Amino acid sequence: MRRLCAGLLATAIATFALGGAALAETIKVGVIATFSGPNAIWGKQFKEAIQVYVAQHGNEVNGNTIEFIYKDVGGPNPDASKAAAQELLIREGVKYLAGFDFTPNALAVAPLINQAKVPAIIFNAATSAINKQSKYFVRTSFTLWQVAVPAAQWAAKNGAKKVVTAVSDYNPGIDAETAFGSAFEQQGGTIVEKIRMPLQTTDFAPFMQRIKNSGADTVFAFLPAGPATFAFTKAYSENGLKEAGIGFIGTGETDETTIDALGEQAIGLTTAYHYSDVHTSDLNRAFAAKLGELFPKSRANMASMGAYDGAHLIYKMIELAGTDGDKAIEAAKGLSWESPRGPVSIDPTSRHVVQNVYIRRVERDGGRLVNREFDLVKSVPDLGFDR
Amino acid sequence: MIRISTIDIVRTSLGGTGKLLPVAILITCAFAAFWLFPYDLGFLTQMLIMMVFVVSFDLILGYAGVATLGHAAMYGCGAYAAGLFAIHASPDPLLGLAVGAVIGALIAFFSGLLLMRAHGLSLLMLSIAITMVLQEIASKARDVTGGADGLTGISMTPILGVFEFDFIGKTAFWYAFSVLFIILVVLRVLVASPFGLALRGIKDSPSRMRAIGTPVYWRKVTAYVIGGTIAGIAGALSAQITSLVSVEAFNFALSADVMVMLILGGAGRLYGALIGTLVFMTVRHVAASIDPFNWLFVIGFMLLAVVFFLPDGLISLPRRVAGMIGARK
Numbered sequence: 001m002r003r004l005c006a007g008l009l010a011t012a013i014a015t016f017a018l019g020g021a022a023l024a025e026t027i028k029v030g031v032i033a034t035f036s037g038p039n040a041i042w043g044k045q046f047k048e049a050i051q052v053y054v055a056q057h058g059n060e061v062n063g064n065t066i067e068f069i070y071k072d073v074g075g076p077n078p079d080a081s082k083a084a085a086q087e088l089l090i091r092e093g094v095k096y097l098a099g100f101d102f103t104p105n106a107l108a109v110a111p112l113i114n115q116a117k118v119p120a121i122i123f124n125a126a127t128s129a130i131n132k133q134s135k136y137f138v139r140t141s142f143t144l145w146q147v148a149v150p151a152a153q154w155a156a157k158n159g160a161k162k163v164v165t166a167v168s169d170y171n172p173g174i175d176a177e178t179a180f181g182s183a184f185e186q187q188g189g190t191i192v193e194k195i196r197m198p199l200q201t202t203d204f205a206p207f208m209q210r211i212k213n214s215g216a217d218t219v220f221a222f223l224p225a226g227p228a229t230f231a232f233t234k235a236y237s238e239n240g241l242k243e244a245g246i247g248f249i250g251t252g253e254t255d256e257t258t259i260d261a262l263g264e265q266a267i268g269l270t271t272a273y274h275y276s277d278v279h280t281s282d283l284n285r286a287f288a289a290k291l292g293e294l295f296p297k298s299r300a301n302m303a304s305m306g307a308y309d310g311a312h313l314i315y316k317m318i319e320l321a322g323t324d325g326d327k328a329i330e331a332a333k334g335l336s337w338e339s340p341r342g343p344v345s346i347d348p349t350s351r352h353v354v355q356n357v358y359i360r361r362v363e364r365d366g367g368r369l370v371n372r373e374f375d376l377v378k379s380v381p382d383l384g385f386d387r
Numbered sequence: 388m389i390r391i392s393t394i395d396i397v398r399t400s401l402g403g404t405g406k407l408l409p410v411a412i413l414i415t416c417a418f419a420a421f422w423l424f425p426y427d428l429g430f431l432t433q434m435l436i437m438m439v440f441v442v443s444f445d446l447i448l449g450y451a452g453v454a455t456l457g458h459a460a461m462y463g464c465g466a467y468a469a470g471l472f473a474i475h476a477s478p479d480p481l482l483g484l485a486v487g488a489v490i491g492a493l494i495a496f497f498s499g500l501l502l503m504r505a506h507g508l509s510l511l512m513l514s515i516a517i518t519m520v521l522q523e524i525a526s527k528a529r530d531v532t533g534g535a536d537g538l539t540g541i542s543m544t545p546i547l548g549v550f551e552f553d554f555i556g557k558t559a560f561w562y563a564f565s566v567l568f569i570i571l572v573v574l575r576v577l578v579a580s581p582f583g584l585a586l587r588g589i590k591d592s593p594s595r596m597r598a599i600g601t602p603v604y605w606r607k608v609t610a611y612v613i614g615g616t617i618a619g620i621a622g623a624l625s626a627q628i629t630s631l632v633s634v635e636a637f638n639f640a641l642s643a644d645v646m647v648m649l650i651l652g653g654a655g656r657l658y659g660a661l662i663g664t665l666v667f668m669t670v671r672h673v674a675a676s677i678d679p680f681n682w683l684f685v686i687g688f689m690l691l692a693v694v695f696f697l698p699d700g701l702i703s704l705p706r707r708v709a710g711m712i713g714a715r716k
Contacts, residue, residue: 036682075635078635079628079629082629082630082631083432086429087427090554103536107631108629169527171534172535199526
C-alpha cells in the first residue's frame, strides 16, 4: 500500500513537472519597422537595442522563451504595415507587436490589434492621437508636446521674451509650433512670428533673414534630423544669427546618429529632449558599453531608447500577464522603472511614457559631438493627449 | 531577335480558344494562391491591388506608348476620394470604388489635357510635377486629409451587404481579385477594339496615324482617362482594405516602381503587367525578409538582365526560348 502511495505520488509529481514544463512556451514578439531604404536607420537602432536588452537580461521570462521576429515595411507605408501585422498575427501567432517608426504605420494596425486583443508597443511614432485609436497601444518614445512644452518653459525662465518659431511644414512641425507657442505665451512671452518651411527645402537663407527681421531674441526650430537640420544650422551660423544674439532652442535636431555630420556649426545648440547617449547614470553607461561591445560602430539615440524600454516593458508585461492581451495592458498601466534615460513610468490614461525632459547643449567630447545635459524638467507626461 | 508584328499579336488575342486559356490560368492561380498561402493573404491582396494599378499603367505606356512618371497621382486621388467618401458619405465599398474611379478619371482628364500635348522629357517632368503638387495639397490640407499622419477612421460595411471584411483578409483577397478580373476582361475587349488598335498605331507612328485621320491627341487623352479611372479604382481598393490613406500614396517611388514592374513583365501585354508585378513583389518580399539592407541589388540586377536579354519583358521568355530551340534545328 505504501509502495502504491509512493508510486502514485511519484506519478503525480512527474505529471506536475511535465505539466509545468508544457506550460512554458515560446512567446513571439513581432517588430514592424523600416529596415531598408533611406529610413533604414530606424529598424537598425530598434534591432540593436533589443539585442542589447536580450544580451543583458536573457531571453527567458518565467520559463517562457521570448522570440523577436522582425518585419521590414520599407518606410512610411501603412499598406505594408497592415499586411505585416496580419502575417505576424496569423502565421507566427505573435502575442505582442512592437516597433512602428512612422505614425501612419502605427495607425494602420489599430483595427487589427483591437480585434486580436494584442498589445502593440510603439517605439517611436510620436503623434499623440495614435493612442486614442486603440486601447492596446502603449508608447515608450515621446510626443512633440512632451518635449516642446518644457522647451518653452525653460526658454521663458532663462530670459527669452520674444520667440520666432520656425518649423518644417508637416504634422510633427505643426504639433511642435502649437505646443511651444501655447506654452510660451502662457509663461508671459510673445511669439513674434510663426514660420513654416517646406519639408523638402535645404535653402534656409531667406528664412534666416525673416528670423532676423522679426526682432526675436530666440528661434525655436523643429526640423527632421538629417540633411534639413544640417542646412538649417549651417544657415543659422553663416547668416550671423548667433552673433546677432538670437538664441537657438530645438528638440530632436541634434540626434546622436547625425550630430557628427553637423560639425562645428552645431556646437552650442540648445535642445530639450528626453534622451542623450551621454546621460550620466550607471544604467546608461552599462547600456552604452554593451551596445559598443555588440555593435562597435553604433551609437545610441532616442530610437534605441524607445526600443530598449519597449523590450523591458514587453518583458514586464509577459512576467505579469503572460500572453493575455487585456491583462498585459492593465499590467502596463502605472508601471514604473529606472531606465538608462532616467526614471520613467506609464501613464494609465494615455498609456504613454512619463519621463524627465533634459535641457542639453552640444559640446565636443573627444572626437565626437555630444548633447550634454545641464538642466531638466521632471516627470513630464504626454501633454498633447487631451487636445 | 524576332520581331512580331502588331497584327500578329492582335490576331492571337482575338483567337477563340486562346482567349479562355489565360483566364482559366488566372483563376486557377488565384485559387492556388488562396489555398497554398493562407497566411499571406494580406500580402497577396496588396499584390492584387498593385496588379490593378500596373495594368492601368500598361494601357498608357504599353499600348499608347506614353511614358509618364506620375501615375501615382490618380492612385492617390482615388485613395483619398474613397477614404473621404467612406468617412463622410457612405461606408459601402462598391460605391466607394465608383467614387475612386470617377475622381481618378477627372484628375486624369484635366491633367491629361495638358500632359498629352507634351512629349519625352517634358512629359516626364510635367507628370512628376502634377503628382508632387497633389502630394503637397494632401499634406497641407491637414483638416481634411490628416496630413502626414494619414487619413484614419475608414470603416467598411460588408460588400453587397453579405461579405464582411474579416481579420484574416479572405474577403479582401477575393474582393481585390474580382475587381482585377473584371478590369482585365474589360481591358482585353478594349485593346482588341478599333480604339485599342488606334493606340498601338499611335505608339508605332503618330504621324502616320495623323495622316490617316486619327485624332491622335484625343485618343491619347481617352487612353489616359481610362488608365486614370483604373488607377483610381486601385487607390480606392487600397484605402478600403488598409482603412488608412497616407500621403505616400502620391510618392514618386510608387510611380517609378510601377514602371519597373511593367517593364520587367513586358509592356504592351496585359499579362506581362501581371507577371511583372508578381515577380517584383515576390522578390522584394522574399529578398527583403532575408536581407533587408541589400535587397535592392537583387531587383536591380534582375531588371538589368531583363532589359538586356529580354527587351520585351519576362512574358516573352517562352517565345524566346522556343525561338532559340527553333534556330538550333
